[in-house]
Amino acid sequence: MNLQIKGTKYRPTPDIVAQAERQAAPLAKLVSDTGTAKAALELERAVGGQKKGDIWRAELTVTVGKKRFRAESLKAKLDPAVTTVMRDVAQELRRAKAKAAASVKKGGVKGKASLRAA
Numbered sequence: 001m002n003l004q005i006k007g008t009k010y011r012p013t014p015d016i017v018a019q020a021e022r023q024a025a026p027l028a029k030l031v032s033d034t035g036t037a038k039a040a041l042e043l044e045r046a047v048g049g050q051k052k053g054d055i056w057r058a059e060l061t062v063t064v065g066k067k068r069f070r071a072e073s074l075k076a077k078l079d080p081a082v083t084t085v086m087r088d089v090a091q092e093l094r095r096a097k098a099k100a101a102a103s104v105k106k107g108g109v110k111g112k113a114s115l116r117a118a
Contacts (some may be wrong), residue, residue, distance in 0.1 A: 001028040001037040001095075008044035016043065016078060023086040027062065030093035032100075037064045041082070046074060062093070069093055116117040 003024045005012050006083075012046045020041055039062045046057035054074040058081035062069040071088035075081035 001031060001039055003039045003041065005041045005043065009043060010043055010045050012043055016082065019079065020082055020086075023083065027086070027090055027093060029065050030090060030097055032067070032097070034065060037062065039063075041085070043078060043082070052076075056081050058082045058085045060089050062089055067096065069096070 001024065003021060005017055005020055024028065024039055024041075027039065028037070039060065042057075042059045042061075044057050045055055047053075047055045054076055056076070056078040057072065057074050059072045060070065068090045069089050071085045071092070073081045073084040073088070074083065
């Protein structure tokens with residue numbers, strides 16, 4: 001899976017880049033077609049002059065074929081924002097994978113029922 005990291009009003013540090021790459025590695029296991037999968041992580045300081053509170057924004061978009069999975073997080077520090085975004089997208093990918101597996105299983109049950117009826 002190809003991961004692009006972009007900083008808006010902020011240049012990502014090597015520590016943040018390493019963390020994002022480390023946390024994105026398990027996402028590739030949840031994607032069926034890793035060759036066409038693309039992930040874009042956008043990091044920015046969301047608020048102009050504010051110095052306290054939820055000022056860091058992380059947004060992750062994973063595109064697999066024509067499907068798009070997206071999550072966004074606002075936190076006081078950038079590390080937890082990246083972790084939250086990765087966790088949320090992983091949850092969406094797991095849910096989509098389970099739905100696809102259930103659909104295949106459901107189709108197999110219908111096919112077997114039609115063979116029994118014949």
